[in-house]
Amino acid sequence: MAGRVRMHSGSFFENVFDVVRLIPHGRVTSYGAIAEYLGSRGSARMVGWAMNAPHTQVTDIPAHRVVNRNGLLTGKHHFGSPGIMQQLLESEGINIENDKILDFETLFWEPGKELSIDK
């Protein structure tokens, strides 16, 4: 065992939370993008599921900025009430229609790409 990676810390959850917190204001990303950034492209589920974990503890995680690959607010039902997610996004200047983010490609924020770089 020599230095086994003890503790769950440093796992998906930690990484996911950290990345999500880095999401700039008025930007959005996808579960798959985060999962891929973490090195687990196929574990996109865990990303969304990770969002479900903190929501019972601390909601410092802007999960509303995380949507699926289609730009759809798939997890809006997990914000306590459907519509909250959309309001939060709209509050940031993001236009949404039919639970779908408009100009999703433009607002899309890739983890680790535009951390401090302004295009």
Place this chain on the structure above:
DNA sequence: TTGCTGACCGACG
């Protein structure tokens, strides 16, 4: 302990 579920994604038919 096994087995199922889950805010996804991509592939296949």
Place this chain on the structure above:
DNA sequence: CCGTCGGCCAGCA
């Protein structure tokens, strides 16, 4: 175009 299946990891009965 739409339905179905597999994969990935972690939590829970």
